[in-house]
Amino acid sequence: MTPSTTSPPRALITGATGQDGGHLTELLLAKGYEVFGLVRGQRNPRREAYAREFPRATVIEADLTDLPSLIRAVDRAQPHEIYNLGAISHVGYSFSNPAITAEVTGKGVLNLLEAVRLAGLAGSARVYQASTSEMYGGLAYNRPETGYTEESVFHPRSPYGVAKLFGHWAAKNYRESYDMFVSCGILFNHEGERRGVEFVTRKITDAVARIATGQQSHLELGDLTPRRDWGYAGDFVEGMWRMLQHDTPDDFVLATGRTSSIEDFLHLAFTAAGIDDWRPYVVQNPAFFRPAEVDVLLGDPAKAEAVLGWRRHVDLAEMARRMVAHDLTLAAAPLAVAVA
Structure with missing residues (x-):
């Protein structure tokens, strides 16, 4: 067929x-x-x-x-x-x-x-x-x-x-x-907002939302220097x-053609939740370090842009803002239930 x-x-x-x-x-x-x-x-x-x-x-x-x-x-x-x-x-x-x-x-x-x-x-x-x-x-x-x-x-x-x-x-x-x-x-x-919480960006934005709403005191991460x-x-x-x-x-x-570190993303995510300094809330845990880490990954999307006409529209700051806003909504839900 x-x-x-x-x-x-x-x-x-x-x-x-x-x-x-x-x-x-x-x-x-x-x-x-x-x-x-x-x-x-x-x-x-x-x-x-x-x-x-x-x-x-x-x-x-x-x-x-x-x-x-x-x-x-x-x-x-x-x-x-x-x-x-x-x-x-x-x-x-x-x-x-x-x-x-x-x-x-x-x-x-x-x-x-x-x-x-x-x-x-x-x-x-x-x-x-x-x-x-x-x-x-x-x-x-x-x-x-x-x-x-x-x-x-x-x-x-x-x-x-x-x-x-x-x-x-x-x-x-x-x-x-x-x-x-x-x-x-x-x-x-x-x-993005649909990312699983096992991935570092969503792990961060989920924790930021819970910290901002008083449901979590800190966030444990591994190496903060890799750039993606x-x-x-x-x-x-x-x-x-x-x-x-x-x-x-x-x-x-x-790709976007530019890299940012996990520290950069932490700053953007906490800032999106109205918290100026992320450092008091983040603890490095050796258990989260990988046996072999990729320190830098940078892509060149020139071919996709030229051949397919593909363009990106959402930058890193806007992506972090969207993810934090999404997770703040989720974090507020159990609070609303508890108050009711």
Whole structure:
């Protein structure tokens, strides 16, 4: 079977309940797509929240580690576009659980590509693979002054980065071997209100909101010096969509072209909550230091800007303001219940 071209475009999103999945679902529904959100298993705690937020999206159960379930999902959705956002995507977690990270984040890409091929959609469906800046590793000897490009050398420094690099090369191999339309987005750090609290930016804004409302006294973090190229997730999912609208499949870096440290983000987040000095509230805990840290990651989005016409709209200060405002609203909710 091949997707019909007379009906609204259909998109299948793996990892639909994650940060990028939520932003992308919102974008595609606004563009008139029929969206199928793939979730893993019946006990996914985010499934109900996703269904409530996006009642027009269809939820499909499948697992990136289970090829038959992926074939069934692809065959049912008959998508014109597939966005593979599903992964175990926390770098720190990957050091504690490297095997399952490799199975889901790495081999899961291979399974999905095989599912597309075996379902007979290799010549019709366009696939987006979520690659990552963590594949570069940030080592001084392979760090370009103007930022990493699509041609820069990879040297991943975590099991997550290694697994993502496997998926990246699997995607390129299927593009070349089976003439599949597979584009890889090498995305640098992108955050937002939908980010999980296990990630440092959301951990910070969640704690800032709780500190500002008197529910928490301090925040424990690891190394505060790493510098990241931080953008807004809502801007980045538009870049994903643009990659699949382009005439030919390719690899594209999405980034802001500037870096900021965790200390910089702390300042912006506390300031957004009306707290001028973050230092009295932050404690460094050696338990949060990683075995191998990437000290600087800077991307060069020139190709995406020139070829796709992609631009970012939300800067770091505005992103921090939005995240803190969101978390202040959540922090105020239990207070309102307690008062009532």
